[in-house]
Amino acid sequence: MRFRVSLVAVALGVSLLIAGCSQQPTSGPTATTPPQGLWVTDCANRTVDLFAASTLGKTSAPAATISSTQFCPTGLAFDASGNLWVAYASSDKVVEYAAGSLTSNPLPTRTIAGLSQPHGLAFDTGGNLWITNYLSGSVVEYSAASLAGTPSVSKSFTVTTPLGLAFDASGNLWIADHGSSTVTEYKAASLGSTPTAGTKISTGLSKPEFLAFDASGNLWAGNQTGGTVVRYSASSLTAASPSPAATIKTGTDNNVGVALDSNGNLWVTHQSTTQGVTAFAAADVASGGSPKPTATISAFTNAQMAAFNPPPSNLPLP
Numbered sequence: 001m002r003f004r005v006s007l008v009a010v011a012l013g014v015s016l017l018i019a020g021c022s023q024q025p026t027s028g029p030t031a032t033t034p035p036q037g038l039w040v041t042d043c044a045n046r047t048v049d050l051f052a053a054s055t056l057g058k059t060s061a062p063a064a065t066i067s068s069t070q071f072c073p074t075g076l077a078f079d080a081s082g083n084l085w086v087a088y089a090s091s092d093k094v095v096e097y098a099a100g101s102l103t104s105n106p107l108p109t110r111t112i113a114g115l116s117q118p119h120g121l122a123f124d125t126g127g128n129l130w131i132t133n134y135l136s137g138s139v140v141e142y143s144a145a146s147l148a149g150t151p152s153v154s155k156s157f158t159v160t161t162p163l164g165l166a167f168d169a170s171g172n173l174w175i176a177d178h179g180s181s182t183v184t185e186y187k188a189a190s191l192g193s194t195p196t197a198g199t200k201i202s203t204g205l206s207k208p209e210f211l212a213f214d215a216s217g218n219l220w221a222g223n224q225t226g227g228t229v230v231r232y233s234a235s236s237l238t239a240a241s242p243s244p245a246a247t248i249k250t251g252t253d254n255n256v257g258v259a260l261d262s263n264g265n266l267w268v269t270h271q272s273t274t275q276g277v278t279a280f281a282a283a284d285v286a287s288g289g290s291p292k293p294t295a296t297i298s299a300f301t302n303a304q305m306a307a308f309n310p311p312p313s314n315l316p317l318p
Contacts, residue, residue: 037063038259038308040269040277041073041086044301048073048086050103057279057295064103070095074304075164075210077121077129079147082310083109085129087118094118094131096147112142112151120165120175120210124191128154130173132162139165139175139195157195159184164210164257164305168237169217169316172198176208176221183208183221185237199237204230204244209256210305213316214264218245222255222268229258229268231285246288251275257305262315265294269303276300 038051052063071090078084082099092115095108116136123129127144129151139162141155161179168174171188173195183201190196207224214220217234229248236242250268257269264282277297284291 038267038277038297038306039076039084040257040297040300040306041076041304042300042302043072043074043089043271043304046071046073048076048084049299051297057297060276060297060299062299064105066097066102066105068095074119075121075132076305076307077123078307078309078311079123079129080127084309085121087115087121087131089117089119089134092116092118094121094129110147110151115140119163122165122167122173124167124173125171130165132159132165132175134161134163134178137161141191155191155195164208164221166211166213166219167316168213168219174211174219176205176211178207178209178224181205181207183211183219199239199242201232201242203241204232204247210258210269212258212260214260215262215315217316220258220260220266222258224254224256224271227252227255229255229266229285231288244288246285248280248285248288249290250278250280250293257303259306259308260315261308267306269300269306271302271304274298276303277306 037053038056040049046068048066049062050064070088073086074089075087084097087094094112096110097106098109116133118131119134120132129142131140137160138156139159140153142151143154146152159175159177161177162175163178164176166174173186174183176183185198186195187198206226208221209224210222212220219232222229229250230244231246232242233245254271255268256271259267266280266285269277278293279295280291281294
């Protein structure tokens with residue numbers, strides 16, 4: 001089987017901007033306040049890098065790096081306390097890093113082992129952690145209560161080749177199935193028992209990886225093949241077969257992660273040493289097309305997922 005290294009969010013996860021000084025940066029995406037720190041996983045380098053708000057889009061030098069003996073970090077998510085959780089696909093583990101030590105190359109505070117090429121991570125509003133297992137074709141939930149002690153699976157269901165996942169503002173769970181080039185919704189009301197599929201998207205997708213929602217409830221997906229990111233309007237997500245409202249050509253193949261800041265600027269990760277992470281101004285991606293990047297972070301060998309933290313209040317959970 002071809003090994004998959006996936007992120008998005010970028011999402012993204014997704015996702016975010018903090019309030020602060022209103023001075024606009026001299027480079028990087030258009031913003032009324034400087035973006036907060038952007039976290040990016042790099043599979044090949046086995047690192048998770050932080051790019052500080054004050055220099056985001058101006059330098060490819062990370063402000064902090066978490067290096068690990070685990071292999072191929074892919075997805076990442078922050079819990080409500082600000083602790084960072086990272087999926088290590090090649091080590092079949094997800095590890096937690098304490099919020100207070102993230103800038104000092106911390107050791108893990110908790111490890112979930114026995115997974116099967118984990119990629120996507122997302123927390124729901126109850127603090128439960130959802131993980132995609134690409135190799136075994138499953139999505140598993142770890143309850144918030146178990147995460148405080150000995151993590152244990154509270155729910156598992158089948159998705160053939162799951163990668164990214166994200167919750168919308170209503171608590172519905174959306175999962176990218178890489179092999180079938182689809183994204184499927186699982187209704188919030190069903191997640192407490194047997195997850196039930198709702199809307200299924202196929203149009204506009206080509207090996208989707210990570211997912212993200214913006215403040216308006218639009219769904220964004222990074223396509224690994226074709227070099228595009230697609231956006232589905234919130235109003236279309238209740239249709240039987242939604243079509244993209246916009247298709248953005250962001251460069252070469254191997255787009256994987258998508259993250260949106262609170263000003264609507266789009267950040268895209270690429271499994272490419274030449275592109276790394278690219279940013280696009282909100283106005284430039286509104287109608288699709290081939291916009292020029294407003295910033296590029298090139299400090300990666302194989303960038304995976306990207307997310308801002310802490311998340312702003314106007315975006316759904318990554």
